[in-house]
Amino acid sequence: MHVVKEFSRFRMASSPENTASLSVQKATRSESSQAKKSQHAEEVIFYMNCRAAYLTVLKSSLENIKSKEQLGLVLQQAGRNPSQKTVNKYWTSQTTTLNFDDFCTILKKEKPATKTELLEAFGKIDTDNTGYILHDELYKLLTTRGEKMTWDEVSTITKQADFNCSGKLDYNKFCDLYMTTSEQCCKTAREKLEVDSRLRQQQFGSQAEISSEGITLPVSKPSPRVPRKTDHKLAPTKGDSRTPSRPSSAQSCKASISTAISMGASSNRNTKLIEPDTIKEWQRAQSKGCFYLEEDGEIISHKYKLHLPQRSTVCITIKPLNVRQVEGKSCHWLSVDTALYILKENETQENLQLVSFTEQQNKEMFGWKGELGSGIYWLLPFTTGCRLKKVKTQITGEAKLVYRGEDGELALTKEFRATLLDIFETIDLDGNGLLSLEEYNFFELRTSGEKCDEEAWAVCKENFDMKKNELTRQGFMDLNLMEANDREGDPSDLWVTLLSLGYNKALEMTEACPFVIDIYAEKCKPRIKAIYLEAGSWQLNRAICKSVVNKGEAKVMDGCENIIIYTYKAGRRITSVIENKSENKVIIHVNNEQSKNCLSNRGLTVFAVEVAPKSMMVSQHVMPLNEQEEWFYNCVHSLLRRV
Numbered sequence: 278m279h280v281v282k283e284f285s286r287f288r289m290a291s292s293p294e295n296t297a298s299l300s301v302q303k304a305t306r307s308e309s310s311q312a313k314k315s316q317h318a319e320e321v322i323f324y325m326n327c328r329a330a331y332l333t334v335l336k337s338s339l340e341n342i343k344s345k346e347q348l349g350l351v352l353q354q355a356g357r358n359p360s361q362k363t364v365n366k367y368w369t370s371q372t373t374t375l376n377f378d379d380f381c382t383i384l385k386k387e388k389p390a391t392k393t394e395l396l397e398a399f400g401k402i403d404t405d406n407t408g409y410i411l412h413d414e415l416y417k418l419l420t421t422r423g424e425k426m427t428w429d430e431v432s433t434i435t436k437q438a439d440f441n442c443s444g445k446l447d448y449n450k451f452c453d454l455y456m457t458t459s460e461q462c463c464k465t466a467r468e469k470l471e472v473d474s475r476l477r478q479q480q481f482g483s484q485a486e487i488s489s490e491g492i493t494l495p496v497s498k499p500s501p502r503v504p505r506k507t508d509h510k511l512a513p514t515k516g517d518s519r520t521p522s523r524p525s526s527a528q529s530c531k532a533s534i535s536t537a538i539s540m541g542a543s544s545n546r547n548t549k550l551i552e553p554d555t556i557k558e559w560q561r562a563q564s565k566g567c568f569y570l571e572e573d574g575e576i577i578s579h580k581y582k583l584h585l586p587q588r589s590t591v592c593i594t595i596k597p598l599n600v601r602q603v604e605g606k607s608c609h610w611l612s613v614d615t616a617l618y619i620l621k622e623n624e625t626q627e628n629l630q631l632v633s634f635t636e637q638q639n640k641e642m643f644g645w646k647g648e649l650g651s652g653i654y655w656l657l658p659f660t661t662g663c664r665l666k667k668v669k670t671q672i673t674g675e676a677k678l679v680y681r682g683e684d685g686e687l688a689l690t691k692e693f694r695a696t697l698l699d700i701f702e703t704i705d706l707d708g709n710g711l712l713s714l715e716e717y718n719f720f721e722l723r724t725s726g727e728k729c730d731e732e733a734w735a736v737c738k739e740n741f742d743m744k745k746n747e748l749t750r751q752g753f754m755d756l757n758l759m760e761a762n763d764r765e766g767d768p769s770d771l772w773v774t775l776l777s778l779g780y781n782k783a784l785e786m787t788e789a790c791p792f793v794i795d796i797y798a799e800k801c802k803p804r805i806k807a808i809y810l811e812a813g814s815w816q817l818n819r820a821i822c823k824s825v826v827n828k829g830e831a832k833v834m835d836g837c838e839n840i841i842i843y844t845y846k847a848g849r850r851i852t853s854v855i856e857n858k859s860e861n862k863v864i865i866h867v868n869n870e871q872s873k874n875c876l877s878n879r880g881l882t883v884f885a886v887e888v889a890p891k892s893m894m895v896s897q898h899v900m901p902l903n904e905q906e907e908w909f910y911n912c913v914h915s916l917l918r919r920v
Contacts, residue, residue: 327381329466330355341374351380354466356389356459362726363387369811386573389459392452399448409445532836533915536844538851540901540908556592559797562805565598565706568613568660569723569779570788571812574667579706579719580809581656581794582622588651589800593617594644595635595658598791600699610790613664614850614900616643617794618820622653629655631820636828638848656805657817658792661850661898662878665790675782678768679761687761694754696775696784701753703778703791706807711747719810724774822893825854834916840865842896842914849900851910855886856893861919863888867896871911876902885917 333354334347342348345368352359367375367383375383402410402418412435419431435441440450566579585591595617597610616636620629632654635643678693689697704720705712712720718728729737737743740759741752748756760770772782779789796803829845829852839859845852857863864887869877878898888894901908 323384324381325467326355326463327377327384330463331377331380333466341376342380343374348375348380352383352387354462355384356463357384357387358390358459359387365726370809371811371814392456395452395455396448399452403448408449409447412441412444412446415446532834532840533913534832534834534842535911535913536830536832536842536853537912538844538846538910540846540849540851540910542901542905542907555799556797559592559799560802562796562798562803563708563793564805564807565703565708565791565793566658566807567598567703567779567792568615568658568665568790569777570665570667574662575812576660576662576665577810577812578658578660579807580658580811580814582806582808583619583654583656583796584804584806585649585651585654585798585801587801588648589798589803590646590648591799591803592644592646592795592797593619593635593656594642594795595792596642598703598793600702600791601695609785609787610665611641613790614643614660615641615790615792616659617645618657618659618817618824619645619649620655620657620816620820622655629816629820631823634659634820634824636847643848651801655816656794657814657820658794659813659817659821660790661852661900663850663876663898663900665788666878666880668787670781670787672782676784678771679758679766681766687758687766689754689758689761692784693771696780697754697757698750699786700778701750709747711744711749712753713747715807717748719807722810724777818895821852821895822854825852825895826856826893829854834914837916840914840916844912846910849904851899853896853899853912853914854893855888855896855914857888857890859919860890862890863919864917865896866915866917868913868915869897869899869911871913872899872909873911874902874906874908875910876900 330351331354334351335342342351345364348368349359349364352364367379399410400406402414415435416428416431434451435446437454440447440454562583564579564581566581568576568578570576595615597613597615599611616634618634619632621632622629632649633645633647635645637644637646676692677690679687680690682688700720701712704716706716706719707713714729714731714734717734721727721729734746737748737752737756738746741755742749743752757771757774761768764770775784779786781787794805796805825843825845828847829843832842832844834840834842839857840863841856841858843854843856845854855865864885866885867879867883869875869882872882876899886894886896896914897912899910899912
């Protein structure tokens, strides 16, 4: 198994695209019954492998993964090669446990590497295509790049007689052994599961194993991290959105409910944000932030703590940050919808109570005005994903980032310098024109997955322009120029940074949306601080569901009183939530074919979602495709099955 572990680190070191995920989601929808049977069979095999790997490390699928190390081990048993960055992606600062359903979701996203991908990674080093890499070159690469390895760890690879000879590594043989080792891990886990009759009786989630047609797919049960004080537990946001055919043992039902809403062009008449006349006299706090689109379509953003020293009337707003607009360049992010959910911190961070959210609108700005007591509040930014999503665009040519002047020295191009100034403007969260270590570390976490410590920051201070221990714009420019010089003009690392920040090869920001938050308080000085940069938490998901339940229209599904559809409309957004009060998991078919001029965050007109027992989850967010025209929302939710 050490071969898989060591090579994962090699791949991070060798590829300039080490921040990009190699996983590609390959979901297909076929009308033929044969295709459906094939899809079902693939899912049965997938969940069998998930189960086998999980039970190799844990005693039961009801037992939770309790540490980052345990997560890495289970992923290895499933034939994956998780780097530390991959593990950190799923085990964040707020993670305490992961359940079996979380694990299945991760495996769906983290596809196993193919031999072709491995050979391509080696080929970037072996430019002469000899099929070999010198050990000296391998030592230098693996101990200085990416997730750095120790000399002894590299020696573990070079001492393997199967693929080493005469001071060289035969990477074709290495790849063969890697693939064999990975497949053997999965095979061993499956054989152990089949031989051990006790393990075969273990339950999957809350669904026992059955035979006949195959294996019943696991129930998406709520993670133990979700408070269970009420019946309204939230289903996990990952892995339960689009559901393929299920085994024939499930019970089918034709209950359905239809919701129709007609919205006018730029409909915001009922949600106008009215700021007090005296707001300019109120005390103000401000922070910037950004939504970033991940390779798998997930959206991450900064999350904030707000401190109010005393009770006060406040006005809280969020809007896209209007950075430089260059003629001929698109400003896609300005059309992205933004919102803030305000949660009150009580005794623990785990127990956050929804206060309200920014539903009032003034053009691109959304806000909320009301009275808040003294204490700590969490501000959780949110965007539906209707406008911020993966879009394939035709790029005619790659922008030039660096050039050599007449003196032979490297310099940044005018266009790249302008882009770096925009980036600086975005990551300068407090807007003081300087980057503190905390602000710079958010940038580092996004672009490299690592942090800069105090010692490294002191080195920066010696080499780059700083004021009051904070990096200036010029210092930031020089730091990027140094990176270009380190690669002798090769812009590969610079492109890794730009792509991770949402820019395309034409230097257009298409997969990110910077925003600015303003807090005005009438009677005290508010303080806001960015705490995390990560994906939407279960607290945010719960807050969205609660807000829709509290303010939306509720409809009980005809013929099935345990299923309730809540629909909330405000301004240019409609959100629907499904509540399942029954004791069984349900699969809901969602049909938007009769809607006009509508854009769903699901990216599909027809799809299915599964909702765990005694829980609720977001069905979809919908916005107008063209805001200058009327739009008509007509959605039918139908109960496909109870499982």
